[in-house]
Amino acid sequence: MSRKHLLVGNWKMNLGPHQAREFASSLAAEISALKRTDVWVCPPMVSLAAASEALLSSPVLVGAQNVHWAKTGAFTGETSPLFLKDLDVTFSLTGHSERRTYFGETSETVAMRTETALAEGLKVIVCVGETETERANGTTDQVLGDQLAPVFARLSAALAPQVVIAYEPVWAIGTGKVASIQDIAATHKFIQQLWNAQGYDHQPTILYGGSVNPQNFAEILALKEVSGALVGGASIKLDQWLELIRIAEATAE
Numbered sequence: 001m002s003r004k005h006l007l008v009g010n011w012k013m014n015l016g017p018h019q020a021r022e023f024a025s026s027l028a029a030e031i032s033a034l035k036r037t038d039v040w041v042c043p044p045m046v047s048l049a050a051a052s053e054a055l056l057s058s059p060v061l062v063g064a065q066n067v068h069w070a071k072t073g074a075f076t077g078e079t080s081p082l083f084l085k086d087l088d089v090t091f092s093l094t095g096h097s098e099r100r101t102y103f104g105e106t107s108e109t110v111a112m113r114t115e116t117a118l119a120e121g122l123k124v125i126v127c128v129g130e131t132e133t134e135r136a137n138g139t140t141d142q143v144l145g146d147q148l149a150p151v152f153a154r155l156s157a158a159l160a161p162q163v164v165i166a167y168e169p170v171w172a173i174g175t176g177k178v179a180s181i182q183d184i185a186a187t188h189k190f191i192q193q194l195w196n197a198q199g200y201d202h203q204p205t206i207l208y209g210g211s212v213n214p215q216n217f218a219e220i221l222a223l224k225e226v227s228g229a230l231v232g233g234a235s236i237k238l239d240q241w242l243e244l245i246r247i248a249e250a251t252a253e
């Protein structure tokens with residue numbers, strides 16, 4: 001049986017509460033029932049409530065961009081998975097490359113965040129990806145393996161279905177450079193093999209991210225190794241986001 005596509009918009013540090021409500025209301029007004037695609041969006045933390053309210057009667061799910069590994073405590077500036085649940089948020093990203101690059105997150109802390117979020121009943125999209133230098137040096141597989149190893153070490157087969165992997169080459173994020181179709185297919189296949197080596201009893205959902213737009217999406221989504229996309233820039237431009245949803249709905253798996 002074919003699986004639905006998954007299209008996730010990461011709004012990053014864009015759209016504060018008022019703008020988020022406005023954008024989400026416009027999205028809710030434009031979007032009709034979805035047959036083949038799950039659509040999720042990740043507003044900034046302070047905009048989660050506004051976006052959730054505006055999207056309440058739409059099929060779009062709202063999630064966080066990050067989540068902490070502790071349930072409460074002295075962790076200034078962080079957000080507990082319990083607080084996300086309190087807002088009826090159903091999922092979170094972890095390990096986005098901007099968190100790793102600018103905020104010193106390590107694969108170990110990403111794994112800790114992932115573990116607690118899953119234990120508290122959230123779904124998690126774990127983001128991984130290599131830098132341009134790492135790809136040029138031929139170490140992409142090693143880097144991805146090292147990023148995922150601590151996550152797998154803490155992930156039981158029972159909770160594995162709640163995890164999505166997002167492959168986002170760092171050099172393709174926000175740059176307009178997209179990985180080649182061959183590289184996307186090969187890298188997703190490699191991640192699939194890593195996953196299968198853990199003995200989880202289902203195939204992983206693996207998203208591609210990095211400069212996805214309405215011009216390149218159909219070709220990427222046509223790859224059998226690709227389950228969908230994690231989108232930054234094009235997810236906060238309503239016309240482009242609606243077009244990506246339309247493409248996901250129209251593309252055969």
Ligand code: 13P
Binds near residue numbers: 174212231232234
């Ligand atoms: P862009 O789509 O803007 O390249 O961002 C990708 C990304 O980082 C999504 O998490």
